[in-house]
Amino acid sequence: xxxxxxxxxxxxxxxxxxxAQSDKKKKVNHDFELExxxxxxxxxxxAQFPGQESHFPALAIKPGYSIDWNKGKEQxxxxxxxxxxxxxxxxxxxxxxxxxQKAKGSWELNVxxxxxxxxxxxxxxxxxxxxxxxxxxxxxxxxxxxxPMVQFNWITNNLGTFDFFYLPYHRKRTFSGVDGRLRFxxxxxxxxxxxxxxxxxxxQDFAVRWKHYFGIFxxxxxxxxxxxxxxxxxxxxxGNINAFYPVINQTGLEIQVTHDAFxxxxxxxxxxxxxxxxxxxxxxxxxxxxxIDGNGLDIGVLGEYLYxxxxxxxxxxxxxxxxxxxxxxxNDTQDTSILIGGxxxxxxxxxxLSLEASRRIGSSWKAEVEARVFNTIDEEELILSNFKEDSxxxxxxxxxx
Numbered sequence: 001x002x003x004x005x006x007x008x009x010x011x012x013x014x015x016x017x018x019x020a021q022s023d024k025k026k027k028v029n030h031d032f033e034l035e036x037x038x039x040x041x042x043x044x045x046x047a048q049f050p051g052q053e054s055h056f057p058a059l060a061i062k063p064g065y066s067i068d069w070n071k072g073k074e075q076x077x078x079x080x081x082x083x084x085x086x087x088x089x090x091x092x093x094x095x096x097x098x099x100x101q102k103a104k105g106s107w108e109l110n111v112x113x114x115x116x117x118x119x120x121x122x123x124x125x126x127x128x129x130x131x132x133x134x135x136x137x138x139x140x141x142x143x144x145x146x147x148p149m150v151q152f153n154w155i156t157n158n159l160g161t162f163d164f165f166y167l168p169y170h171r172k173r174t175f176s177g178v179d180g181r182l183r184f185x186x187x188x189x190x191x192x193x194x195x196x197x198x199x200x201x202x203x204q205d206f207a208v209r210w211k212h213y214f215g216i217f218x219x220x221x222x223x224x225x226x227x228x229x230x231x232x233x234x235x236x237x238x239g240n241i242n243a244f245y246p247v248i249n250q251t252g253l254e255i256q257v258t259h260d261a262f263x264x265x266x267x268x269x270x271x272x273x274x275x276x277x278x279x280x281x282x283x284x285x286x287x288x289x290x291x292i293d294g295n296g297l298d299i300g301v302l303g304e305y306l307y308x309x310x311x312x313x314x315x316x317x318x319x320x321x322x323x324x325x326x327x328x329x330x331n332d333t334q335d336t337s338i339l340i341g342g343x344x345x346x347x348x349x350x351x352x353l354s355l356e357a358s359r360r361i362g363s364s365w366k367a368e369v370e371a372r373v374f375n376t377i378d379e380e381e382l383i384l385s386n387f388k389e390d391s392x393x394x395x396x397x398x399x400x401x
Contacts, residue, residue, distance in 0.1 A: 028069045035062040039396040043181050048389040051178040058085040073103050079115075079146075083137065089177035090136040096146045108153040113146035116165075118209065118222060120256045120265045121282040123304050123323035123343060127252035127267050129224045130207060132171040139182060139372055140354075145171050160212025167205035170195075170227040170245065181390045186241050193231050194244045196274065203227050203247070211254075220254040230315050232275055233383075246273040261288050265304070278309035284323070296331035302341065315383060320346045325354075334360045348378035364401070370394040 037060040047054065061082045068075035079097040083090060099112025116130040131144035150166040172190040176183035197203040205226020212219055228248040233241055249272040257264040268281035284304025292299060304323040308314040325341025336359040343352040353373040360366050370393070377388035 028067060031066045033064040034401040035398050037396050037398040039394065041392055041394045043390055043392045045389040045391060049185050052181055053086060053179050056086045058083060075101050077101065087177050087180035089174055089180060092136065092174065094145055106155045110151040113148055114151065115144050115146060118254065119267055120254050121267045121284065121304060122302055124282050124306050124318050126269045126280055126282055127222060127254055129229055129250055130165060132173055132229050135173050136176055160210055163209040165207040167207065167226060170201040170203060173231060181392065182387055184241060184386045188243065195227060196244060196246045197227060216258050218256040222252040224250045246275055248273045261290065280308040282306045298329040298331060300327035302327065318343065322346060348380060349376040350378045350381055350384060351375040364399060366398045368396045
């Protein structure tokens with residue numbers, strides 16, 4: 001985001017904070033938190049492309065602050081992020097959230113930078129379109145950049161909840177640098193990526209979402225119109241990459257059915273753009289064995305099918321695949337949890353195996369472990385073939401204040 005825009009955002013934040021402080025009739029509550037993280041990533045195999053390293057020590061600082069008044073009906077929330085890493089493109093900072101919120105009766109208004117998550121599927125987040133992915137932070141796409149927005153939520157008694165979004169600014173995705181892993185053979189500088197729209201990042205985008213429940217069914221419908229969050233990659237015969245952000249219409253559907261210990265899930269999108277039209281869906285189920293042997297242990301078994309009409313051009317690499325996994329929650333005082341899984345390509349030999357685990361240490365420390373193994377990745381996988389030597393292990397230790 002440009003410097004003058006950042007200054008404007010910060011001035012707005014401090015002006016709202018001073019307004020909250022100045023009204024002596026209103027009780028004001030403050031909350032500050034800080035997370036310091038030390039991280040180490042190790043890539044097992046020799047680099048596929050020149051310049052790539054194998055060892056990546058890193059540090060992260062994650063401050064958070066919130067202030068509320070008017071009996072909690074008005075508040076300002078802030079969440080920041082700073083990463084220092086061996087890969088200069090992964091060394092970055094971001095305002096994850098900085099927004100004013102006002103709630104009254106059946107409606108809620110949010111103005112500022114905010115993170116919004118949509119979706120029900122574990123392995124691929126198809127409908128999640130509001131925020132840009134922080135692609136250098138995680139492989140699975142779950143970390144997001146703060147999105148400037150005006151969000152209006154309207155909650156009705158019988159018709160469900162309606163969310164309206166005005167999105168005045170588009171943020172580009174950052175890709176790993178020369179030293180980094182999980183990148184293409186050609187290093188992509190985000191500033192080299194153009195827009196289909198003449199207004200570029202200042203194109204005014206809009207989105208709407210409706211969600212409701214009918215007994216055991218939770219349903220959501222959404223539509224987005226604006227600059228796509230995924231760049232569209234085009235490859236020529238020499239393997240060169242041309243990428244740009246298209247203007248898209250995307251309609252999304254989410255369904256989750258809760259029946260006893262079963263969760264049945266579906267996500268589907270149809271995306272329409274001048275250069276591309278496609279349908280994608282993900283469907284699956286999760287069954288949880290609860291309180292095994294009476295000691296609080298929960299084990300969930302997951303299975304999902306992933307389909308994308310773009311075939312090998314799907315940026316996620318998931319076009320005709322099956323995900324299987326298990327979620328283990330010990331429900332202990334250390335909040336120990338493990339998620340293990342794998343993705344199998346039904347058209348080729350490609351496999352991705354994964355492990356994520358976390359555990360609190362004492363009252364203010366947390367350890368996380370992550371591993372990804374790219375196994376027998378097929379050369380015809382235009383996206384994943386660039387990562388075939390990038391199996392890695394990550395360890396992080398966080399201190400909370």
